[in-house]
Amino acid sequence: MDKTILVVDDSASFRNVVSIALKDAGYQVIQAGDGKDALGKLDGKKIHLIISDVNMPVMDGLSFVKAAKQLAAYRFTPIIMLTTEAGESKKAEGKAAGVRAWVVKPFQPPVLLDAVAKLVQA
Amino acid sequence: MFRSAHTIKGSAGLFALDGLIAFTHVMENVLDRMRNGELAIDKPLVALLLACNDHLRHMLAHYRSEPATPFPEDAEHRRLLTALEAHTQFAPTAVASAAPCPAAPENSESGNWHLFLRYHPDLFQHGFDPASFLRYLGKHGSIVHIHTRLEMPATLQDFDPTTCRLSNELALHSQASAADIAAAFEFIQDDSEIDILPPASDYDAFVALAARYGGSPETHLARWREAGYLPSAVSTAPPVQAPMPSLEAAPMQNVPQEKRRSVDRVEGSRFIRIEAAKLDALINRVGELVISTASSRMRAKQTADSDMIQAVEVLSQLVEGIRDDALNLRMVPISEIFNRFPRMVHDVSARLGKEIELDLVGADTEIDKSMIEKLTDPLMHIVRNAIDHGIEDAESRLAQGKPARGLLRLKAYHDTGAIVVDISDDGRGMNKAAILAKAQERGLLAEGRQLSDPEVYKLIFLPGFSTAEQVSDISGRGVGMDVVRRNIEALRGEIEILSTAGQGSTLRIRLPLTLAIIDGFHVEVGGSSLVLPLDMMAECMDMPSQQISRETRQIWLRDTWIPYISLRELFSLPPSDEPEYVVVAQFGQTTAGIIVDRLIGDIQAVIKPLGSLFRSLRGVSGSTIMGNGRLALILDIPQLIQLALKREDRLVEQRQASLTEHSIALANSATRPI
Amino acid sequence: MLVADIESPLHIEGQEATLTLQGDLTIFTVDALKDDIFLALNCPRIRVSLDAVTDIDSCGLQLLLMLARQAQDLGRDFALSQSHPEVDALLALYGLDLPAQAAEESAP
Numbered sequence: 001m002d003k004t005i006l007v008v009d010d011s012a013s014f015r016n017v018v019s020i021a022l023k024d025a026g027y028q029v030i031q032a033g034d035g036k037d038a039l040g041k042l043d044g045k046k047i048h049l050i051i052s053d054v055n056m057p058v059m060d061g062l063s064f065v066k067a068a069k070q071l072a073a074y075r076f077t078p079i080i081m082l083t084t085e086a087g088e089s090k091k092a093e094g095k096a097a098g099v100r101a102w103v104v105k106p107f108q109p110p111v112l113l114d115a116v117a118k119l120v121q122a
Numbered sequence: 123m124f125r126s127a128h129t130i131k132g133s134a135g136l137f138a139l140d141g142l143i144a145f146t147h148v149m150e151n152v153l154d155r156m157r158n159g160e161l162a163i164d165k166p167l168v169a170l171l172l173a174c175n176d177h178l179r180h181m182l183a184h185y186r187s188e189p190a191t192p193f194p195e196d197a198e199h200r201r202l203l204t205a206l207e208a209h210t211q212f213a214p215t216a217v218a219s220a221a222p223c224p225a226a227p228e229n230s231e232s233g234n235w236h237l238f239l240r241y242h243p244d245l246f247q248h249g250f251d252p253a254s255f256l257r258y259l260g261k262h263g264s265i266v267h268i269h270t271r272l273e274m275p276a277t278l279q280d281f282d283p284t285t286c287r288l289s290n291e292l293a294l295h296s297q298a299s300a301a302d303i304a305a306a307f308e309f310i311q312d313d314s315e316i317d318i319l320p321p322a323s324d325y326d327a328f329v330a331l332a333a334r335y336g337g338s339p340e341t342h343l344a345r346w347r348e349a350g351y352l353p354s355a356v357s358t359a360p361p362v363q364a365p366m367p368s369l370e371a372a373p374m375q376n377v378p379q380e381k382r383r384s385v386d387r388v389e390g391s392r393f394i395r396i397e398a399a400k401l402d403a404l405i406n407r408v409g410e411l412v413i414s415t416a417s418s419r420m421r422a423k424q425t426a427d428s429d430m431i432q433a434v435e436v437l438s439q440l441v442e443g444i445r446d447d448a449l450n451l452r453m454v455p456i457s458e459i460f461n462r463f464p465r466m467v468h469d470v471s472a473r474l475g476k477e478i479e480l481d482l483v484g485a486d487t488e489i490d491k492s493m494i495e496k497l498t499d500p501l502m503h504i505v506r507n508a509i510d511h512g513i514e515d516a517e518s519r520l521a522q523g524k525p526a527r528g529l530l531r532l533k534a535y536h537d538t539g540a541i542v543v544d545i546s547d548d549g550r551g552m553n554k555a556a557i558l559a560k561a562q563e564r565g566l567l568a569e570g571r572q573l574s575d576p577e578v579y580k581l582i583f584l585p586g587f588s589t590a591e592q593v594s595d596i597s598g599r600g601v602g603m604d605v606v607r608r609n610i611e612a613l614r615g616e617i618e619i620l621s622t623a624g625q626g627s628t629l630r631i632r633l634p635l636t637l638a639i640i641d642g643f644h645v646e647v648g649g650s651s652l653v654l655p656l657d658m659m660a661e662c663m664d665m666p667s668q669q670i671s672r673e674t675r676q677i678w679l680r681d682t683w684i685p686y687i688s689l690r691e692l693f694s695l696p697p698s699d700e701p702e703y704v705v706v707a708q709f710g711q712t713t714a715g716i717i718v719d720r721l722i723g724d725i726q727a728v729i730k731p732l733g734s735l736f737r738s739l740r741g742v743s744g745s746t747i748m749g750n751g752r753l754a755l756i757l758d759i760p761q762l763i764q765l766a767l768k769r770e771d772r773l774v775e776q777r778q779a780s781l782t783e784h785s786i787a788l789a790n791s792a793t794r795p796i
Numbered sequence: 797m798l799v800a801d802i803e804s805p806l807h808i809e810g811q812e813a814t815l816t817l818q819g820d821l822t823i824f825t826v827d828a829l830k831d832d833i834f835l836a837l838n839c840p841r842i843r844v845s846l847d848a849v850t851d852i853d854s855c856g857l858q859l860l861l862m863l864a865r866q867a868q869d870l871g872r873d874f875a876l877s878q879s880h881p882e883v884d885a886l887l888a889l890y891g892l893d894l895p896a897q898a899a900e901e902s903a904p
Binding site for chain 2: 076079098100120121
């Protein structure tokens, strides 16, 4: 079965770059432009991995993750958070919300693909 | 090379250079098979790869100058693709092909990396799957051996199935660097224990790891030896070649900072790990030392040499100190058990929709390590019962004027030579009527028998009391309270129940401080030596000639009648014609007299288990070797007290019955018409 | 499908318990499945069919392994009546094996 990844970022060009890389690696990709948009995509369909930016308008990444963890169908879904700054306090907050995987952004696409491959194989 | 091809492919994917992707994908597959040893490297293959390399260069040059137009797939392109594809039958499309082959002879023990992965219990809940990491490892090489361990939960009733109970040990054949291999676990290395030993690690590295592993290091080493992880004796690196402790020198050098910290944490702490067997050997040896000191003491007394007596006295005090220290080594805080409860109480109460506050008191109270494992299950069961049956739901609590949140308290403390664990709740208390009714229904109760409250509560410990639950007993659920009692008694302990209707109940478990050595009191019966545990003795006295009721086996002690048991009777010896003595023994709230021939004095007894021949002997819990080399039986006071109480009840009843009969007879004769 | 069928996967007939696992056997479903799964241990013979499993993860596999281990400890006759390629692949990855039902048994 194809593995589905939800990519949440407010930059459309970034989402496209990532989506192309992921699709090429054999994953299905769903995109969302902010946390609220992303929550709307969590409608019961199976999602094997969530990749989310931290800083986004409307609803930021951590609020989204915390909300997602409340949903029975997604509370154990693996999450990769993308960080721009070292932001230790954000990391601590993320850790409390159940996030363990962080990838620093900007990154080389292979770095993200490599991180994804550690959690979900296409 | 594989990596380069892979990176080109990944980058090409990013820019949607389809021609390049398709080509490098096939190339990557061939390289992957070569790397995994599935494909022999021969001249034609090398030539092909070189040609591919040139072709790739052409393609890249093309895209650099004309990124928008696809690469024209010329004859050379098709030739190379066909040639490559010929080498990719069964091409691994995913790394899932990293399935282990049981033996890979060419990868002898020294050529492999060894990974020891002890996953954090919350691993699954954090969204991780060990299988993903294992598959990912397939990118770096092949797993030539893997061993998966599953730690079973204490019971299959109240456990969280989303807790990760797996751990892995594996041998990986790989050319990758330590950093690359460690990076597979970058997301879990903070929480989980990831240990990586590089190829050719020496024996000491495994020993050091085994020591950090918990449990018996020998077991781990034996397992690793069997799996072929350990270097053979010959290849054990001579110290000259590995002057540094290999654990620090080799495997850790490329491992990220966090990992190093966790190693330091273990090594820098104030604890050292000792194999349990070594500790047991020490305690056994100390036990023998105690015995022979006692013997020296006796001899010294016989010499009447005061200097000698003085010296031996000092010696035996020191030996006593060593004994205490040695026994202390086995003591661990009861928090080892208590710590499991917050989660369990939370889970169980959440499932039952009850709100419960857990109060842990005296978690640093120390308890013999060997008791920890055996105490966990009964405690879990009692706590579960308290949550399930003891504490009411919020509504009925509020209706009774209690706070909505129920209170559950686990309290451990020392009390006169015993460790006591109280499990208290502020729930509805034991339902006496219901217990009596159930006991009667099950035929566990003689009709018309009057029982005190504690006696009623004790009925729940009878086997068969909870027959309704036996169906699921097998699956580890609903183990009846009789099993709890058996477990506690196996530890030479006792359970009492205190309960007030509407206000809650307390189960009180009393356990001996240690299972190995006791302070005893030496007595004789019929020429045989017997030892009573001193901590259960209240006093000794001459057998009273008055103040005794031989029919009901009772003695008047100060202001009350207590039952007594004669050891001569118990061991079927003829009655003594000499004056006897009474040892007043106490266990928990109960007291009884034990009649013996002679009182000898204090003694330290190293408990040796009884052979199977004597295991069914009533009133005896073990044996010990005396200072004079003779064997003495250790009396099981709780059992003797119970026996005395039972006999007293029966005899008192009989006597009352005969008295009543007698008076009825008298009455009858009085009313008989003349 | 993320939620297990409401219908119990357990079917007991005489001495034999048959577990027909359907849908996902993953961290999202283990909690709902575990009680039914362990009830099977009451029977001397336990057969597990994985034919209709749609997805399995290590957490789901762990539950299956617990059942197998407990069955072994209790001396039950435990075997897979219907295997599943995905489960087999996962077992192989972990270097594990579960007893399969003997061929002559599967004949009706």
